[in-house]
Amino acid sequence: MTVNVLLDCKNIWKLYGAKANSILDTHVNPDINTLKAEGIIGAVRAVNVQIMQGEIFVIMGLSGSGKSTLVRCLSRLVEPTTGSIKFDGVDLLKATDSELIEIRRKKMGMVFQQFALLPHLTTIENVAFPLDVQGVKKDVREARALDVIELVGLKGRENYYPRQLSGGQQQRVGIARSLVVEPDLWFLDEPFSALDPLIRREMQDEFIRLQNLLKKTIVFITHDFDEAIRLADRIAVMKDGEIEQIADPEQLVLNPATDYVAEFTRHVSRAKVIKAATIMSPIKKDHFGGEVAHDATIEEIADQVEGSKLPHKVMRDGQVIGQIDSSAVVNILVGRD
């Protein structure tokens, strides 16, 4: 399976402050202290990322670490100080205003932390708004909007105004709005952070369901590590504008690249990230209690494996690649190495 790079960013910097534009001429890779001394805020520093077609790429870090700024650079809502961004083969930073409008209209969608719904429009008008802007006729765009509203589970509330909806419902409208043009690349900036924990969980499930249907390429921002490992194919951990490490959730926990990442991942339940293939052993028996997928997390298979006296087969692409027994699972669950 070949994977295409949909968005390719090289050496992106975003600096704020009076001398923001000149500092990079005089310094190569200035570190955070040099910048501070010059009175510059390094919101994003020397970031390289490649977003693959069809993956969920999570950017995660504490508040103020530069996540929002980075994602706004990627969509060019914020002009990076320097760097290059290639989107689907097009140099995004060289795009003219009208090209940019065209790209955003057809190929990008974004969901915002505070929902950013237009207060004077109903649900259906909000969802149809991107099409309205493109000049699509009213009956066509509303028919399309209705489909998406149904998809996000808001049928029956088409004629409500945003303030008549709960937070979770408002964000569903935000999601529907960003999906109505069927974007290739979908940005979500802390979409569930403003919601109560229970609703947040429900919305994550909803999000996973949607993604299973739609298979979009997603850049998802969060400050919540649990959310990150639930959703991510790959995670980038940011600190002070820099990316500390990019890896899949399991690697992040098992092989943290820096102390900061290690500190971050220390309290994560390992059963949530470690996959069956990682702790399987070579096949020894021919009696098995059942089979599990190689990329299932320990948490997912714990009940099944533990409940059986016999080990389970670990499967990949229809092949048996190893076995896993209850003691290996229990070791992970109780945190024994």
Place this chain on the structure above:
Amino acid sequence: MGLNRHHFFWLTLLGITLMLSSFSFQLYKAFDARWIIRFPKKYELPTEKWISAFLDWLVDSANFYFFTFRDITRAIASLIEWPYQFLRNLLIEGFQSGLGDQAVQYAPSLSWVAVITVVVAISYYASDWRLGTLTCACFAYLAVFGQWQSAMVTLASVLIAVPIGALGGLFLGIIAYKSRIVENCLRPILDLMQTVPVFAYLVPVLILFGFGPVAALVATVIYAMPPMVRVTIVALKTVPEEIKEAGKMVGCTDRQMMWKVLVPSASSSLMVGVNQVIMLTLNMVIIASMIGAGGLGFDVLASLRRLDIGGGIEAGLAIVVMAIALDRISQAFSVRTIKEPYNGNYIQRHPWISTSFAVIVGTLILGIFIPSVQAYPKEFTITTGPFWSDAMEYINVNFFDAFEAIKVFFLQSLLLPVKKFFVGIPWAWGIMATGLFAWKLAGWRMGIIAFLLMSFIAASGLWSKAMVTIYLCGVSVFIATIIGIPLGIWAAERQGAGRVILGLMDTLQTLPSFVYLIPVVMLFRVGDFSAMIAVVLYALAPAVRYAAFGLKEVPEHLVEAARMAGCTPIQLLLRVKLPLATPQLLLGLNQTIMLALSMLVITALVGTRDLGQEVYIALTKANAGQGIVAGFCVAFIAIIADRVVNASADKQKKRLGL
């Protein structure tokens, strides 16, 4: 608390000023130096003459190759003239062709029933039945009490000036929002326009457009537009960043961004601006009756001149009623919640448009046969004029001594001594002292600005009039504050009282400034004391409001902590709440000063001898230079006061860590 450096500074400044003020006359005699008490005539700036000459040149000979300045004013005039005339025909005169005796009326004006129906329909659309009932009562009052004609003239002016002012302000605000440069150019102009007294607008407008309703409308629009510009800039800037980003991400063009995202998202803030435009328009339309606006303002003015007490109060009440109706309707629009749409055919979906239309057509036809449907029958109008005249007569006969005693007491114990103090200050020291005062409270930059502005006033030969203005303003603000702050405290501490007091203040603020003169003149006749009362009434509201607001804003946990520490309610108020509310109290003071200054100019009508009088004289003589220079002097005093008080409020805020 011992004397520190600051106390020393203030005591010295006050001491020197007192000394110089008391002995300036003796100094002048001793040194035979008249310049001490009077700015030498030969050094006076000829600003007045320059401005007048410039205006004369504009009117008489300015020529921009293809057209003259006159052509421009004529074009503007005719642009305003015909919709205004149309509205007058619609509301008052009816449509006719031909002139004089040969005039043939081919359509009557809207009947009074129709006008009231339309107003109620709009009220209901904006809010609910309660508002509909209120506005119905207000307009019915105008009909029953015989004020209909004049009220419709005023309404026609408002209906012309408001759209121009609101749309013009929106337009300018949008340009300023888009361009930093425009914003930076507009800001000082707006500042100045809000502090230049209203009369000062009238003079140049009078010269450029001549006496009449069009000139009045132009002045009104100029006066009412600035707040809309400000509100628009702020409203657009405060649209949440994420909403702007959402607009960009769906690929809005600049124009779509403005009209589909920003303006609609900001619409309720924008309606607050429209409300302000409406209220200022009404205020100005009344004042502009001096240059020919006609209507209710003219009735009041004429009654005041004739000392016709009853007529003045009647027309004044009509203004009040109209102000309340217009204010409530426009406020309702800014908090309007969108209602469930009606279903069905056009008539069912738009019940109010259809009802209005039906009533308009119905009364048009009925009116041909039954005249009282068309115009409210004269024999059923109630005139309260004689009643008011009798009441005033009764009061004056029976309580004359009491009123006179109050007046004399205030004059002798407060007004005259303060006046003597301010007028006595030699101009040279006055300039210095103001500079030092501003420097101490608002920094050296403001000190220099204050010094220069005061120098301009002295050099324009208006020093002593400016001092009278400052004295009257000072005394009025002082009294408004000592009445207003306790009222504010009361309103904040007691819910029930609060609702009544704040409601009353809201209403007071909606009344056009002119109205305040009427009862005052009736009771106290002309002079400084009457002026002071009118100013206090007009400027009271912000002192009350800000005090109440400041006290309510004190964080609950601090109040609880103080209670737990065993504070008595009085201690709680004096030691915790009031100190924490000082920044708000200072902002209230600032507003009080601004309102007092703007009202003070209008009190020139009751015979004060201050800068307001100077502007008023200029208006009657149509001397633009004199009016504008005096207007600027008032504006300069306002600017100094504004900056200094704001700087103190900021300092207090910082000190309290707010």
